[in-house]
Amino acid sequence: MVLQSIAMEARPKMLGGRERPAYKHPQHSCKAFETLNMMRKHNLLCDVTLVVDDTEIPAHRAVLSACSQYFYAMFTGEMTEAKADRITLQEIESNALVQLIDFVYTSEIRVTEDNVQMLLPAANLLQLTEVRDACCDFLQSQLHPSNCLGIRAFADLHACTELLSYSQTYTEQHFSEVVHYDEFLSLPALHVCKLISSDRLTVTSEEQVFEAVITWLQHDLPNRGENVAQLVEHVRLPLMPQEYLVQRVEAEPLIKENSNCKDYLIEAMKYHLLKPEQKMVYKTPRTNPRTPIGLPKVMLVIGGQAPKAIRSVECYDFKEEKWYQLAEMPSRRCRCGVAMVNSMVYAVGGFNGSLRVRTVDMYDPLKDSWTNCPSMEARRSTLGVAVLNGLIYAVGGFDGSSGLDSAEYFDIKNGEWRMIASMSTRRSSVGVGVVGGLLYAVGGYDGASRQCLSSVECYNPVTDMWTPVAEMTCRRSGAGVGVIDGLLYAVGGHDGPLVRKSVELYNPETNCWSQVAEMHLCRRNAGVLSNGGLLYVVGGDDGSSNLGSFECYDPKSNVWNMLPSSMMTGRSYAGVAVIDKPML
Structure with missing residues (x-):
């Protein structure tokens, strides 16, 4: 009794009226699984052995069942495996099973290029x-672009x-980038048809679809020639320029030799003869414009002058409306041209602060890194750069002593630059854009006569010829050029000391320029691009200082809007590009 009395007195007094939550150790489950994994490795209390080929893995039925519905059904059902000590698994690789059982016990697994194609089907099973x-x-x-068709097929299979x-x-x-890789060239005809018939296909012109079809056919012509009509049926020939239909489509031997293809060509020609109101009611699968659905986009602003040449690269997230820094270029670069091909961004030529250069750097968005590419034939700063049929064209510019009328293109597949026909006049500070399979060189500065230019000429890659088109309504050097819905916009620029905020557009069908709403600010040497049906102009200078602001134009309302978020560094002579937001 004495001992009991002492024990009662030793008990701490409880505070009544407060109900505390149950104690839970935060690492209990983790420590338990660590112990279970140690036991598995030492084959302690394991009650089943999984067998694949020559690999045997001891394990615990309860652990496997708790983490996998496959094993739960196996061990709690009426299957013979429910009581078996050894279970042989089919249709799974031993390395994959080892990694997956490790995951069951540790919750960790490393997915890599080497094991993903083995792990995914095994995890599915x-x-x-x-x-x-x-x-x-x-x-x-x-x-x-080089692997998306293979990944799509893999995803479909599993x-x-x-x-x-x-x-x-x-x-x-x-x-437009996918078609240059082997995965596209190896597709069966039915898969090509399904792809090119999609309304969501993103192409700058329907000519890209036609050229892709011809390339696919010629890749194995003896076995694919019979598919020409089956494929051309899904190419929207009526949406192509009349000139291209005559000079390229009608002249293509594969089209000439097929009566069904001739019918599609005649349909396209007739469509061009219709009046606008007739076109509205004339509907076939080949007259419907494509309506692509875009992935999330970001805008890159590359290098520039602030006030000297810089290496800085900024990125604007259109959805989050924020700017952030990316990896700097290997060297300082302003007055360059920028192009995007195969999801890679190319900074071409420019000025490094002391020399006009012919070097080219390539940016990989997934790695956030830059590498060197083959250099151009000529040194070019204040050049125009655009992509046409998968080739990067570098037009005009200044080599340090004179303006240039020459132009060249880069074949990425072969890693070679090649010269093309020269323009009719020297053009530095030239703007370029691609519409309807033609490359347009807009305005610029003619060093020989020391004049800013209002003239415009276009290049046809089929004929390797430059042809003059209607002049702009005013002289523009250092104008930005953008394209929306087949119309070419010339934005800002200057005529001597006069920096412009005016904007005009060119309609290739009417060969006419017309004025649209002015920007909020005067800008020359600004970056211009289109995204989501809007035209964006970024940075530049107003004649006295560099600008960090940017604004966008809505062609439907004919209104410019200043955007609230400015670049971290105001800059002119920067290159710009829109890319898919990297999934880092």
Whole structure:
């Protein structure tokens, strides 16, 4: 009794009226699984052995069942495996099983290029949805024009619906780049038909689809020649310029030799003869404009003058409306041209602060890094750069002693620059744009006569010839050029000391320039690009200082709007490009 009395007195007094939550150790589950994993490795209390080929993996039924519906159904059902000590698994690689069982016990797995194609089907089979989703996320981050068709097929085979949808959209979004890779050239005819019939295909002109079809056919002409009509049926010939139909489509031997293709060509020619109001009611699958669905976009502003040449690269996220820094270029560069091909961004030529250069640097958005590319034939700063049929064209510019009338293009596949026909006049500070399969050189400065130019000429890659078109309504050197809905916009620029905020557009069908609403600020040497049906102008200078602001133009309302977020560094002579937001 004495001991009991002492024990009662030793008990701490409780405070009544307060109910405390149950104690929970935050690391309990983790420590338990660490112990279970140690036991598995030492084959302690394991009650099943998984066998694949010559690999045997001891494990615990309860652990496998808790993490995988596949094993849960196996061990709790009426299957013979429910009581078996050894279970041989089919249709799974031993390396994949080892990694997946490690995941079951540790919750960790490393997905890489080397194991993703092995892990994903195995995770699907064992119903380890977390690993399957991790594999899909990895493949999505690796999407590139060179592999998106293969990833799409892989996603379709293993019923990964989100990855399938994303890779399909990516393929449509990057069609003009996808067609240059072996995956496209190896597609069966039915798959090519399905791809080019999509309304969501993103192309700057329908000519790109036609050229892709011809390239696919010629890749194995003896076996593919019979598919020409099947494919051309899905090319929207009526949406092509009449000149291209006559000079390129009608002249193509594969079209000439096929009666069905001739019918599609005649349909296109007749469509061009219709009056605008007749075109509105004349509807066939080939007269419907494509309506692509874009992936999230960001804008790169590359290098520039602030006030000297800089290496800085800034990025604007259109959705988040924020600016952030990216990897700097290898060297200072302003007055360059910028182009995007195969999801890579190229900074071409320019001025490094002391010399006009012919060097080219390439930016990989997924790696956020720059590498060197083959240099141009000529030194060019204040040049115009554009992409036409997968080739990067560098037009005009200044080589340090005189303005240039020459032009050249870069064949990325062969890694070579080649000269093309020269323009009719020297053009430095020239703007360029591509409409209807033609390259337009807009305004600039003619060093010989020391005049800013209002003249414009266009280059036809089929004939290798430059042809003059209607002049602008005023002289513009250092104007930005952008394209929306087949119309060419010349933005700002200057005529001597006069810096302009005026903007005009060129309609190739009427060969006429007309004025549209003015910008809020005078700008020359600004970056101009289009995105989502809007025209953006970034930076530049107003004649006295560099600008960090940017504004956008809505052609539907004919209104310019200043955007609230300015660049971190005001700059002129910068290059600009729109790319898909990297999935880093």
